[in-house]
Amino acid sequence: MSDPHPARHAHDKQDKRTFLQKVAEFIHPGPDSTAELIETLADAEDNDVIGAESRVMLEGVLRMAGLTAGDVMVAAPRMDRINIDAPYDEILHVVIDTAHSRFPVYEGDRENIIGILMAKDLLKLQRAPELNPRALLRPAVFVPETKGLNDLLREFRGNRNHRRS
Numbered sequence: 435m436s437d438p439h440p441a442r443h444a445h446d447k448q449d450k451r452t453f454l455q456k457v458a459e460f461i462h463p464g465p466d467s468t469a470e471l472i473e474t475l476a477d478a479e480d481n482d483v484i485g486a487e488s489r490v491m492l493e494g495v496l497r498m499a500g501l502t503a504g505d506v507m508v509a510a511p512r513m514d515r516i517n518i519d520a521p522y523d524e525i526l527h528v529v530i531d532t533a534h535s536r537f538p539v540y541e542g543d544r545e546n547i548i549g550i551l552m553a554k555d556l557l558k559l560q561r562a563p564e565l566n567p568r569a570l571l572r573p574a575v576f577v578p579e580t581k582g583l584n585d586l587l588r589e590f591r592g593n594r595n596h597r598r599s
Contacts, residue, residue, distance in 0.1 A: 468496050503586050504579030515540050516551055518567060522559055525567075529553045539571055547574050 472493050479489040514532045516525050518541045529537065537551045549571030559565055577586060 468500065472496060499584055501583040502579060503577045503581045503583060506583060507577075507579060510545075513538055515544055515547075517541075518548060518571075522556075522563070522567075525551075526556060529556060538574060547576075550574050 475484070475489045475492055478484045479486055484492075514528060514534060514537060516528055516537045516539045518539050520528075535553050537553070538547045539549050539551045540546050541548050549568075550573070551567070551571060555570040558570060559567060
């Protein structure tokens with residue numbers, strides 16, 4: 435048998451707030467912008483609802499939502515890159531001096547990126563000098579500067595591109 439009042443049940447499932455909750459939200463609505471939400475977090479900290487560390491973390495998450503990949507990228511001229519044809523000692527020197535864990539590797543022209551070298555993978559060359567360094571390269575991921583940072587992080591998580599393995 436069909437329900438004689440289907441609209442009533444659909445409404446019940448949509449909104450479970452009490453009348454007093456609805457009135458309270460009408461009188462004191464929630465924040466309408468990121469700036470207002472950050473202000474609300476500061477008020478929550480002032481009222482000992484959340485701690486300072488939690489507020490800072492939540493503010494960072496909210497601010498990150500508005501960033502693009504270009505906002506956090508290292509400019510190409512400032513990147514520490516490795517020439518695939520460089521001798522092992524020279525590569526090792528760059529890795530030690532910069533203390534990075536990942537390096538774009540180029541061949542010929544510095545703009546011709548052929549892969550990413552993980553610093554820890556250099557240990558394999560130490561044990562097996564006959565190994566071709568190209569075999570250690572991982573695929574390079576090229577990201578448009580306009581890509582939203584949240585979208586990029588979601589992709590990295592889904593593809594496991596930024597794993598430390």
